[in-house]
Amino acid sequence: MSAAVSQKYGPPFKTNWWVRAGWTLAFLYALYAANYLDVSWVRFIQGLGNGGQFLSEMVPIDFSRWKLLVENLIETIEIAIIASAFGVFFSLPIGLLAARNLMPSWVTWVFRTFIALCRSFHPVIFAILFVKAVGFGPLAGILTLIFASIGFIGKLFAEAIEEISLKPIEALRASGAPFISVILYGVLPQVLNRFIGFSSYQFDANLRNSTMVGIVGAGGIGGTLFAAFQRFDYDFLATILISIIALVMVSEFISVQIKKVFQ
Structure with a gap:
């Protein structure tokens, strides 16, 4: 039934190539910006380790003051x-x-x-x-x-x-x-x-x-x-x-x- 409706009325959303081009450019720019700002998985993984050490130094908490x-x-x-x-x-x-x-x-x-x-x-x-x-x-x-x-x-x-x-x-x-x-x-x-x-x-x-x-x-x-x-x-x-x-x-x-x- 849905195939017949699709053949009769066409796809529910028309293809907009300008929108697709815009999303593609946005994605490519995000990759460029991440590389320019030195955003990498290596730094992220290192940050997890540093963050874990930082949290461990918060324990036990100090209520003396x-x-x-x-x-x-x-x-x-x-x-x-x-x-x-x-x-x-x-x-x-x-x-x-x-x-x-x-x-x-x-x-x-x-x-x-x-x-x-x-x-x-x-x-x-x-x-x-x-x-x-x-x-x-x-x-x-x-x-x-x-x-x-x-x-x-x-x-x-x-x-x-x-x-x-x-x-x-x-x-x-x-x-x-x-x-x-x-x-x-x-x-x-x-x-x-x-x-x-x-x-x-x-x-x-x-x-x-x-x-x-x-x-x-x-x-x-x-x-x-x-x-x-x-x-x-x-x-x-x-x-x-x-x-x-x-x-x-x-x-x-x-x-x-x-x-x-x-x-």
Whole structure:
């Protein structure tokens, strides 16, 4: 039956030689790039051995400096909470002003450019800039993650607003409702659940990033992690890594519970 259908209607997917040529070129370029970057199975196999030795030096883990660990974890959590709170607070109006279905183009262009700037650099690069500007410590990490939050949540929130139904907004405008009422009763109810999801995800991301920006001196447990690595203190390094994993897992559990409350 399938052979008869194939003879009658032809193959289900037409042969596109341009696509095949593109995939072939991409594969050949990947081989060239791997050779240029000295990517080889020999180095990979050697890396497995070095990695196994590195992991063996992490055992047994060292909890003797648990006070230092707890202090750094608390600082990391504080950085993530403060940055997430201010990032969400600023992202709400910025995303609203960047929505093209609610604002004129000259307004959305300005705020979308600002969001793009916040997304242009990795948090570590922002951390280096803020460490240079305000000095070492948690303030640099907080400012870094605020900009990272605006770049992520602001973009997603603007896109979520652009996907809403305009009928409630038109009804509110027709009844003479002010702009604030249109936002509160016409826009926010349609995007509230998504906005909560975006915010909880960004808090998870800020927890992870707060451990990373500390490597360049922006506060948090990242500085202690980097110092342990430099001193070849691998047993304490394993303790730090396990603590970070546990912290992220607890954060994920709390995020799921928050989403259940607002569903």
